[in-house]
Amino acid sequence: MVDKKQFKALCKVLAATLALVSSAAFSMDLNMPVGVTPTSHEVYDLHMYVFWVCVGIGVVVFSLMIISIIWHRKAAGHKAAHFHDNTALEVIWTIVPVIILVALAIPAAKVLVNMTNTSDPDMNVMIEGYQWKWQYNYLQDGFSYFSNLAADSNAASQLGSKINPDSVPHYLRDVDHPMVVPVGKKIRLLITSADVIHSWYVPDFAVKVDAIPGFINQGWIEIDKPGTYRGGCTELCGRGHAFMPVVVVAESPSDYAKWVAAMKASNGAYIDPATMQPEHNGSPVVYATPLLNINAGNSAQLEPAAAVLPATASKAPAATAKPASGKPVAAEKNLTMASAMKLGKQVFDSNCAACHMADGKGNAEIGAPAIAGGPIPNGPLAAHIALVLHGKGIMPAWGARLSDMQLAAVITFERNAFGNHQGDVVQPTQIRAAR
Amino acid sequence: MHTTAVAHEHHAEHPSGIWRWITTTNHKDIGTLYLCFSLLMFFVGGLFAMLIRAELFEPGMQLMDPAFFNEMTTLHGLVMIFGAIMPAFVGLANWMIPMMIGAPDMALPRMNNWSFWILPFAFTLLLSTMFMPGGGPAAGWTMYAPLMLQTGMALPFTIFAVHLLGISSVMGAINIIATVLNLRAPGMSLLKMPLFVWTWLITAYLLIAVMPVLAGAVTMELMDKYFGTSFFNAAGGGDPVLYQHVFWFFGHPEVYVMILPAFGIISEIIPTFSRKPLFGYTSMVYAVASIAFLSFIVWAHHMFTVGMPLAADLFFMFSTMLIAVPTGVKVFNWVATMWRGSLSFETPMLFAIAFVFLFTIGGFSGVMLALVPADWQYHQTYFVVAHFHYVLVTGAAFAIMAGVYYWLPKWTGHMYNETLGKWHFWLTAISANLLYFPMHFLGLAGMPRRIPDYPVQFTDLNQIVSIGGFVFGASQLIFLYVIIQCIRGGKKAEARAWDGAHGLEWTLPSPPPYHSFTEPPPAKLIWTHPYTGE
Numbered sequence: 001m002v003d004k005k006q007f008k009a010l011c012k013v014l015a016a017t018l019a020l021v022s023s024a025a026f027s028m029d030l031n032m033p034v035g036v037t038p039t040s041h042e043v044y045d046l047h048m049y050v051f052w053v054c055v056g057i058g059v060v061v062f063s064l065m066i067i068s069i070i071w072h073r074k075a076a077g078h079k080a081a082h083f084h085d086n087t088a089l090e091v092i093w094t095i096v097p098v099i100i101l102v103a104l105a106i107p108a109a110k111v112l113v114n115m116t117n118t119s120d121p122d123m124n125v126m127i128e129g130y131q132w133k134w135q136y137n138y139l140q141d142g143f144s145y146f147s148n149l150a151a152d153s154n155a156a157s158q159l160g161s162k163i164n165p166d167s168v169p170h171y172l173r174d175v176d177h178p179m180v181v182p183v184g185k186k187i188r189l190l191i192t193s194a195d196v197i198h199s200w201y202v203p204d205f206a207v208k209v210d211a212i213p214g215f216i217n218q219g220w221i222e223i224d225k226p227g228t229y230r231g232g233c234t235e236l237c238g239r240g241h242a243f244m245p246v247v248v249v250a251e252s253p254s255d256y257a258k259w260v261a262a263m264k265a266s267n268g269a270y271i272d273p274a275t276m277q278p279e280h281n282g283s284p285v286v287y288a289t290p291l292l293n294i295n296a297g298n299s300a301q302l303e304p305a306a307a308v309l310p311a312t313a314s315k316a317p318a319a320t321a322k323p324a325s326g327k328p329v330a331a332e333k334n335l336t337m338a339s340a341m342k343l344g345k346q347v348f349d350s351n352c353a354a355c356h357m358a359d360g361k362g363n364a365e366i367g368a369p370a371i372a373g374g375p376i377p378n379g380p381l382a383a384h385i386a387l388v389l390h391g392k393g394i395m396p397a398w399g400a401r402l403s404d405m406q407l408a409a410v411i412t413f414e415r416n417a418f419g420n421h422q423g424d425v426v427q428p429t430q431i432r433a434a435r
Numbered sequence: 436m437h438t439t440a441v442a443h444e445h446h447a448e449h450p451s452g453i454w455r456w457i458t459t460t461n462h463k464d465i466g467t468l469y470l471c472f473s474l475l476m477f478f479v480g481g482l483f484a485m486l487i488r489a490e491l492f493e494p495g496m497q498l499m500d501p502a503f504f505n506e507m508t509t510l511h512g513l514v515m516i517f518g519a520i521m522p523a524f525v526g527l528a529n530w531m532i533p534m535m536i537g538a539p540d541m542a543l544p545r546m547n548n549w550s551f552w553i554l555p556f557a558f559t560l561l562l563s564t565m566f567m568p569g570g571g572p573a574a575g576w577t578m579y580a581p582l583m584l585q586t587g588m589a590l591p592f593t594i595f596a597v598h599l600l601g602i603s604s605v606m607g608a609i610n611i612i613a614t615v616l617n618l619r620a621p622g623m624s625l626l627k628m629p630l631f632v633w634t635w636l637i638t639a640y641l642l643i644a645v646m647p648v649l650a651g652a653v654t655m656e657l658m659d660k661y662f663g664t665s666f667f668n669a670a671g672g673g674d675p676v677l678y679q680h681v682f683w684f685f686g687h688p689e690v691y692v693m694i695l696p697a698f699g700i701i702s703e704i705i706p707t708f709s710r711k712p713l714f715g716y717t718s719m720v721y722a723v724a725s726i727a728f729l730s731f732i733v734w735a736h737h738m739f740t741v742g743m744p745l746a747a748d749l750f751f752m753f754s755t756m757l758i759a760v761p762t763g764v765k766v767f768n769w770v771a772t773m774w775r776g777s778l779s780f781e782t783p784m785l786f787a788i789a790f791v792f793l794f795t796i797g798g799f800s801g802v803m804l805a806l807v808p809a810d811w812q813y814h815q816t817y818f819v820v821a822h823f824h825y826v827l828v829t830g831a832a833f834a835i836m837a838g839v840y841y842w843l844p845k846w847t848g849h850m851y852n853e854t855l856g857k858w859h860f861w862l863t864a865i866s867a868n869l870l871y872f873p874m875h876f877l878g879l880a881g882m883p884r885r886i887p888d889y890p891v892q893f894t895d896l897n898q899i900v901s902i903g904g905f906v907f908g909a910s911q912l913i914f915l916y917v918i919i920q921c922i923r924g925g926k927k928a929e930a931r932a933w934d935g936a937h938g939l940e941w942t943l944p945s946p947p948p949y950h951s952f953t954e955p956p957p958a959k960l961i962w963t964h965p966y967t968g969e
Contacts, residue, residue: 028892030876032812039808047809054799061770061795068773069788073780074710080777084712093767094760101756104806109749111808116745157496157888165494165891172494173890196582197675199740199815203881208811210741212676213581214669217742234815234883236575238582239502242886 033203036224036250040206042111050104057100115206118218121188125181129191129198129211129233132240132354136179139190143263145270146401148350149243150174151358157243158363173230176350177270178247182256183226189219196238202231202246210235223250239366240354249273268406269343270350335408337416337425344413347406351398352414360418367394372418381424384411385434399435404428457552460544461949462529467846468551469526470839474915476518476558477832481908483511488904494891504887505573506565512576516693517600518558520827523835524696525550525607528635530846532611534940534947535629537620537956542613550606557599564589575885577686578653580667580678584660591661594653601646608639608646615639620939622958626720629938630713633720634699637727641688641695644731649685652678676741683734691730693827694794695723697834698765701787703938704841705769708784709776710935715768722761722768729758739810748807755805759798766795781933782856786837789864790830797825800875815885818878824871829864836863836914843918844932848946849925855917862910869903 034044072078126137130146137144149157153172156163165171181187191200193211200219201208209219223229231246251259251273262271335343349358355368362370371377376384388411391397398407408426415422450458459465487507490498499507529547533540541547564571569587572578578593586593615636619628628636656678658664665671667678698719706713713719735743735751743751769791778784800822804810813819836859843851873896878884882893889897928945939956940947 028876028880028896030879032879033881043808043812046806047803047812050803050806050809054802058795058799061766062792064770065773065788065791068770068776069778072709072773072776072778074777075779078775078777080710081775082711083775084714084716084772086715086771089771090715090718090764090767094764097760097763101759101802104802105753105756108752108806108808112748112752113745115808115811116748159496159500161495163495165888171891172888196585197579201815201881201883203812206808206812208740208814212669212741214675215742231881232883236505236508236579236582236885238573238585239500239505241505242501242883242888 035204043206118220122185126190129193132244147175147177175247178249182253191217199235201234204229340409340412344409347410377414404431407431462541466530473523480514488901492901501887506571538618543610553603557596561596601650608642611639620955630702631699634695638695645685645688652681683737687734688730700834700838704787707935711776714771722764725761783837783841785860790833793829816878817874821874844928851921859913866906
């Protein structure tokens with residue numbers, strides 16, 4: 001008799017062999033990832049358990065068939081028996097499967113109870129699906145941002161792009177603004193959608209939760225080790241279904257706290273955690289590049305710029321952050337051409353480049369006109385603002401999705417980039433007036 | 436008998452040429468129409484699949500816009516399910532049920548004509564949407580709201596096509612029930628009916644129960660789009676998940692509509708070529724009935740990730756696992772039928788044995804998918820695609836091919852070309868596994884389904900899958916050739932074309948007379964097994 005421990009060990013040996021063979025022959029694993037959350041480990045064990053149970057049943061049933069095919073051939077002179085009933089046998093092969101199924105159902109139910117227990121989280125992140133991007137909303141810290149397919153993947157994935165996807169790092173599995181979370185914390189994911197049904201899936205977390213417009217679904221993760229984890233949308237959501245990856249960067253709690261502080265101070269700009277030096281030796285982090293120098297605009301929940309300083313940041317864990325509701329009415333700060341162009345490019349790449357392309361040349365296939373030399377960015381400002389705010393046809397109404405500051409910056413950018421030289425700097429007040 | 440006299444009158448005056456096929460009320464003509472239509476749709480749906488596999492041959496978009504790719508996946512599903520698999524089974528039922536139960540024809544012959552001739556119109560509507568502004572339906576064959584509501588002009592056309600398909604199926608089902616319950620020859624009690632008849636009787640009840648549910652689901656979408664209702668719009672008090680519940684209340688029994696008649700065909704073929712009676716006839720009937728019952732209480736296992744309460748997840752997990760029990764009984768019975776038989780391996784038997792092997796593999800992945808925690812990893816990945824192609828292609832389609840080879844001599848009066856039949860089988864069986872088996876690995880590695888482009892690490896396996904797909908597609912041309920060749924001529928088939936065959940259809944000459952049994956067959960022919968004499 002093989003006991004449970006031996007069985008598990010056997011499974012692991014076989015799984016390792018399989019992984020070895022697969023990595024030798026193919027550029028991917030052939031099995032489910034073990035993953036980095038308690039749930040994913042349990043799910044992997046359950047998967048291997050049911051897999052070997054099926055293999056066992058398969059070996060028995062298929063052996064009997066093969067024996068019969070070899071021995072009981074007419075060509076081999078075998079004469080047919082005449083039996084066509086055996087009550088005892090039939091009872092046995094009804095009862096035995098029931099017992100096997102109960103043995104499968106009990107561990108599955110246990111794992112399920114754990115998976116669905118989203119109570120007592122250390123933090124919450126709200127995830128909203130859009131056609132075709134994700135928005136991450138850090139409820140307790142009061143900032144949110146969109147996460148789009150990375151520009152190089154987007155360019156390579158266009159019909160007839162002539163760009164070899166092999167040359168693009170993490171093709172279709174890379175985004176401009178990854179979700180950032182701390183390791184070792186129970187994070188509750190609140191998942192919903194703004195338009196059609198999406199599904200947020202990261203194989204390494206064993207989390208796949210449908211994002212349903214008008215309803216909030218829940219899932220939870222507690223990641224073992226820092227790293228970058230990749231997944232995507234798994235519910236057909238239209239033309240861009242394959243092009244809205246999920247990338248999650250898991251960081252140590254201290255690095256995470258610094259990132260949160262930097263985000264809160266950034267006036268709606270995204271801070272790439274990769275550009276923040278990791279804490280190798282416990283020394284305080286110094287930013288290599290200064291953050292965008294725009295003071296608190298109309299994105300009400302912003303902290304004063306001082307919070308950006310690393311020393312302050314490391315002392316300001318997420319819990320002490322001001323809730324989003326406490327909207328201090330900060331003085332409206334004017335954009336300069338330089339700051340508007342910098343923020344504007346980021347907003348453009350995240351939100352506009354998917355259709356108008358990163359080089360501003362547009363995409364005639366889907367009816368997205370060129371920004372470069374286009375009539376709108378080179379026409380009257382009021383019409384430009386109105387179009388961006390309210391949308392038209394397949395152009396979404398961005399008024400609901402972006403702040404006045406972000407809109408002012410991106411419109412300025414569009415009028416002064418890609419060879420356009422309108423020279424005007426749009427201010428958030430103008431956007432507010434036009435709403 | 437009155438019916439006999441009427442039948443003879445019709446026989447004398449039935450028109451020839453195209454009008455024979457348009458006005459026919461004969462079960463064999465209508466069966467032939469269904470089968471030819473289904474073969475045509477098999478190639479149309481197959482063409483869509485070839486385009487899908489060509490685009491997926493390598494990462495990057497090479498051939499089509501992602502929106503057109505979505506149309507292809509949607510239409511491939513709709514055409515294969517409603518155009519290829521279901522009409523093929525109805526065609527087999529039309530041809531075989533009256534001959535198997537000793538009846539002259541179907542009970543409602545005029546309705547039979549109508550239920551077939553709706554189909555070409557329905558598919559003309561459906562396929563014409565590809566040429567409409569905004570393109571055809573692209574929300575998957577499941578047509579989930581709210582995505583489906585973004586369809587352009589194609590939406591009402593698609594929905595009316597689905598309505599027509601539903602009407603056709605329900606009429607076909609009513610006809611089968613009326614025939615089986617009323618036209619059995621004296622002595623043919625219910626528990627003496629061939630299993631193919633039994634499985635179709637139960638399938639017909641499933642169809643009547645669920646096709647109106649599908650019609651309701653898509654009609655609600657029509658209302659949401661054009662009449663201002665909010666069934667599936669949360670902002671108006673509705674719920675997008677309601678659509679999924681209603682759809683899968685249809686959808687899961689629909690899955691069994693596509694597999695129960697396959698069970699019936701396999702249960703005819705394996706005893707014939709094992710030269711031994713079917714093992715456990717009664718338990719086979721009860722197993723089919725329990726599968727049909729369970730099919731009504733498992734629908735939500737298609738939607739474990741929509742955020743149902745824990746109790747609902749547990750209920751649907753346990754009820755789904757239960758299905759493995761009667762399905763297992765069927766597989767064990769087939770194996771026991773082969774056991775100590777005297778087996779020969781003509782093409783129908785090869786397809787039937789492949790069915791048992793490969794359907795069982797689809798069953799295993801079904802059990803794995805039933806476990807909710809594991810399903811959260813498998814759901815909406817290629818693992819699911821592998822699962823349902825194992826049960827629908829190497830399951831249902833293999834059973835249909837087995838049935839066609841098995842009954843072709845009866846239908847045409849000629850034996851088909853056995854060598855070409857074996858070539859067709861081996862190419863089909865090998866390429867199908869090349870096509871579908873690697874999909875398990877792709878799914879486990881996290882490749883979502885219904886995507887036109889994929890990360891580069893999935894390239895190797897997708898190329899194997901695509902090559903398998905192209906070979907599979909090309910192999911079906913052999914099938915077409917064998918059928919045409921067999922219709923045009925060949926070695927004369929005897930009444931009992933297979934030495935181990937039993938059942939009333941084999942007591943009629945090959946090909947059978949235009950009206951099957953104009954007089955009830957002698958009672959001693961019913962259920963007399965050629966080997967056991969029982």
